[in-house]
Amino acid sequence: MGALLVLVAIVGPSAAPFDPAAAVAPQLAEPMPPAAPFYLGTDDLGRDVLSRLLCGARISLLVGAVAMVVTMVIGTAIGIAAGYFGGVVDVVLMRATDVMLAFPGLLLAVALVAVLRPSVWTIFVVIGLVSWTGVARVIRSEVLSLRERDFVLAARALGARDRRTLWRHVLPNVLPTIVVIAALSTSGTILLDAGLSFLGIGVPPPTPTWGRMIQEATSYYRAAPWLMLFPGAALLYAVLTFNFIAYGLLGGTRAPSA
Amino acid sequence: MRYLIGRLVWSLIILLGTTWITFAIVFLVPGDPARVVAGPRADAATIASIRRELALDLPMRVQYARYLGRVLHGDLGRSYATRQPVTDILIRRLPATALLAAAGLLVAIAIGLAGGLVTAPLAGTWVDRAALVGSLAVLSAPVFWLGLLALYYVGYRWRLLPLGGAGDLRHLILPALVLGTGSGVYYARLLHTNLVAVLGEDYIRAARARGNSRLRTVAVHALRNASLPLLTVVGLDFASLLNGVVLTETVFHWPGLGRLAFDAVLNLDVPVIMGTVLLSAILVVATNLTVDVLYRVVDPRIRLG
Numbered sequence: 001m002g003a004l005l006v007l008v009a010i011v012g013p014s015a016a017p018f019d020p021a022a023a024v025a026p027q028l029a030e031p032m033p034p035a036a037p038f039y040l041g042t043d044d045l046g047r048d049v050l051s052r053l054l055c056g057a058r059i060s061l062l063v064g065a066v067a068m069v070v071t072m073v074i075g076t077a078i079g080i081a082a083g084y085f086g087g088v089v090d091v092v093l094m095r096a097t098d099v100m101l102a103f104p105g106l107l108l109a110v111a112l113v114a115v116l117r118p119s120v121w122t123i124f125v126v127i128g129l130v131s132w133t134g135v136a137r138v139i140r141s142e143v144l145s146l147r148e149r150d151f152v153l154a155a156r157a158l159g160a161r162d163r164r165t166l167w168r169h170v171l172p173n174v175l176p177t178i179v180v181i182a183a184l185s186t187s188g189t190i191l192l193d194a195g196l197s198f199l200g201i202g203v204p205p206p207t208p209t210w211g212r213m214i215q216e217a218t219s220y221y222r223a224a225p226w227l228m229l230f231p232g233a234a235l236l237y238a239v240l241t242f243n244f245i246a247y248g249l250l251g252g253t254r255a256p257s258a
Numbered sequence: 259m260r261y262l263i264g265r266l267v268w269s270l271i272i273l274l275g276t277t278w279i280t281f282a283i284v285f286l287v288p289g290d291p292a293r294v295v296a297g298p299r300a301d302a303a304t305i306a307s308i309r310r311e312l313a314l315d316l317p318m319r320v321q322y323a324r325y326l327g328r329v330l331h332g333d334l335g336r337s338y339a340t341r342q343p344v345t346d347i348l349i350r351r352l353p354a355t356a357l358l359a360a361a362g363l364l365v366a367i368a369i370g371l372a373g374g375l376v377t378a379p380l381a382g383t384w385v386d387r388a389a390l391v392g393s394l395a396v397l398s399a400p401v402f403w404l405g406l407l408a409l410y411y412v413g414y415r416w417r418l419l420p421l422g423g424a425g426d427l428r429h430l431i432l433p434a435l436v437l438g439t440g441s442g443v444y445y446a447r448l449l450h451t452n453l454v455a456v457l458g459e460d461y462i463r464a465a466r467a468r469g470n471s472r473l474r475t476v477a478v479h480a481l482r483n484a485s486l487p488l489l490t491v492v493g494l495d496f497a498s499l500l501n502g503v504v505l506t507e508t509v510f511h512w513p514g515l516g517r518l519a520f521d522a523v524l525n526l527d528v529p530v531i532m533g534t535v536l537l538s539a540i541l542v543v544a545t546n547l548t549v550d551v552l553y554r555v556v557d558p559r560i561r562l563g
Contacts, residue, residue: 095268099275102539104500107519111531114523115283191400195505198402199520214403218509221406222414232403239398247394 001241031224041226052208060210064190070128071185075135083143097133105130106195113201120203127189135181142174183246187239194235210235269543276539280532281322335529344533355514361430365438370445378453393443401502405436405509433510437502441495452484493549497542
């Protein structure tokens with residue numbers, strides 16, 4: 001599943017049969033149902049849905065991946081700092097996390113995007129800013145238990161500085177957890193990005209993202225259901241892939257929390 | 259009692275934090291709210307006087323202090339776009355959203371209970387594995403896409419229910435189902451995990467040995483203990499339910515707070531944004547506080563200190 005996703009993201013745009021931004025359908029006024037050579041139909045502007053879908057793969061997955069990295073960096077840094085240093089640092093950071101948790105993430109993201117003006121970079125940062133809280137909490141509890149383990153105590157007893165202890169002893173041991181949450185949070189960031197695009201404030205046009213393809217299709221959902229069906233299925237496939245990866249890494253023991 | 263006061267104080271601090279963050283974000287808006295209020299044809303003098311009237315020329319911390327003072331008096335300012343008091347707008351929109359959120363939560367809990375109860379005794383069988391894959395698929399689907407699919411098939415092709423808008427109960431069914439399904443599937447998996455753990459306990463074996471039927475054992479003895487942790491999750495999940503509300507309201511043209519907030523952001527209507535975000539934060543904090551207290555009432559092992 002994952003291999004196909006990566007393949008599409010890499011070769012997608014060059015494999016597209018038509019120019020995703022050009023009106024290629026013989027009949028421009030209204031969408032045409034799927035029929036050769038437009039295997040997934042065309043939209044209201046006469047553009048080929050399959051080509052747009054293939055081009056959208058790269059940007060949708062790129063946003064998901066980069067936003068995930070931002071999420072993980074913020075979440076891991078705050079989680080490790082809170083768990084390792086404890087005391088006042090822990091209280092302050094965890095209360096800040098609680099404040100962020102009180103916001104419905106999507107609303108906050110909508111407000112932030114409006115302030116910062118939509119661009120690909122804004123989307124990366126905003127999604128990261130609103131979704132790090134869960135990561136921070138999990139990493140913190142992990143570090144809390146690591147801190148009391150013998151090898152960390154030994155390292156500190158031997159005079160290792162905090163920085164060395166953190167990099168050499170703490171971080172490598174939370175790495176397995178980080179990998180699992182990274183997979184989970186990728187599915188979260190892809191969905192959040194799709195939600196923003198659907199509200200019309202995601203990655204700006206003309207880049208065809210799957211979320212905006214669905215948004216553009218809403219006015220035609222009765223006459224041309226294929227316009228929303230295929231991008232939605234693509235999103236489902238991508239998110240499901242990352243959920244399966246996370247679930248597989250967990251060994252199928254815990255419930256997913258995407 | 260002391261525990262209760264402690265929790266209350268923390269909740270207030272969290273709320274204060276949320277007002278500060280929203281205020282800071284909105285303060286950084288590159289667009290000029292005074293120009294938005296004045297309209298496209300206003301001259302510089304009008305804009306300047308509006309800026310003074312709305313106190314937009316004062317330093318950020320003064321504006322924030324004033325804002326906070328007014329909030330404590332229940333005054334959230336007036337909408338830049340319609341000049342109506344924000345409190346009135348919020349009160350007018352709240353019932354629709356509260357109804358949708360409550361119905362969605364009900365659907366979620368119903369799906370959670372049913373799903374957990376049915377799959378837990380079947381743990382390890384193919385039914386259980388199929389349910390797992392199915393629930394992962396539902397969790398992976400964008401909620402607005404599910405909404406459109408529901409509208410297309412149930413509303414348009416089969417003509418069973420209205421195509422969006424608000425009105426009688428029939429308008430509520432589809433949005434509530436779409437909103438509640440994701441959370442419901444998530445609750446079902448959690449309940450499943452908890453039930454499987456609880457079913458191995460001695461008191462379950464004892465209940466079976468006393469001649470209770472399998473169904474009664476699971477539904478009465480196991481469920482009570484397995485559903486407790488779920489309570490906390492329902493509280494924590496409430497914020498993500500509100501996320502779903504924004505998207506669901508958009509898809510179904512439901513006249514609630516989610517749609518209001520979105521329109522306000524597009525219009526740079528600062529007081530309305532602040533009001534909506536503050537209200538949703540209050541709802542989330544209040545839900546979590548209730549759940550925490552409830553948890554201690556339901557579970558006698560955790561004493562209310």
